[in-house]
């Protein structure tokens with residue numbers, strides 16, 4: 344599959360309403376997070392058609408991702424956007440900084456053209472409501488856990504109403520990681536749906552997210568699985584499949600690094 348086959352999603356509050364490829368390549372790897380492994384996986388992902396990469400300083404993948412993009416440019420796999428980044432500019436916000444201070448600095452970056460879009464992650468409806476009370480630019484994206492065992496119905500409706508795109512992380516329940524579980528991949532309901540379509544459980548999860556109208560970040564450093572995870576656009580789930588998935592018992596799989604913060608999720612389910 345070439346990158347042109349990955350649908351794009353419009354980021355309404357970005358400058359010039361930029362597009363973003365609907366599937367991102369995740370780089371949170373606790374085992375296999377050696378720089379060379381990440382770099383090789385990202386180059387392979389670019390060859391497979393991924394053009395949207397999710398990274399964070401906490402993953403330790405930023406440097407390897409940058410090197411992989413540089414290698415892909417040298418190999419002629421991708422074209423440069425010809426943006427010269429200023430190495431002195433680094434935006435660093437954390438949960439412990441006052442939200443308004445960080446957000447206003449991020450808005451400034453978008454206004455200066457240093458970034459096309461700004462967004463948030465792990466924001467509840469309440470946190471978004473707080474942000475929207477002073478923001479002059481809406482977040483383009485709110486990246487949160489979403490998968491067939493954690494539907495995020497309320498947050499999804501809220502974001503849709505405000506024009507904020509949800510990007511689903513841990514779309515497969517982060518199987519095999521220290522922050523995830525097998526709850527999604529081992530679901531008997533999903534296995535049955537997958538069998539009926541001749542697809543894998545992973546593909547059913549990603550297709551379901553696509554049909555929910557959200558974007559997603561999925562991680563696989565395995566060449567076959569990273570390709571498999573893009574093969575979700577030429578088939579569809581039935582109404583019956585959706586009804587079955589609607590009935591799956593809901594559990595937040597990924598409490599990630601936030602489990603120690605009291606009521607980080609503001610009591611929202």
Ligand SMILES: NC(=O)c1ccc[n+]([C@@H]2O[C@H](COP(=O)([O-])OP(=O)(O)OC[C@H]3O[C@@H](n4cnc5c(N)ncnc54)[C@H](OP(=O)(O)O)[C@@H]3O)[C@@H](O)[C@H]2O)c1
Nearest residue numbers: 369370371397512513514515516517519545561562563564
């Ligand atoms: N903002 C946040 O707080 C936050 C939190 C968590 C994650 N994220 C981002 O979202 C990305 C994705 O989430 P995630 O890594 O937590 O979990 P995930 O994508 O749901 O699951 C990753 C796991 O599933 C396996 N896998 C991938 N494709 C598969 C397939 N087709 N069949 C079977 N197994 C498959 C991977 O192993 P292999 O590599 O061996 O295939 C890996 O063990 C992260 O990498 C990160 O970039 C953000």
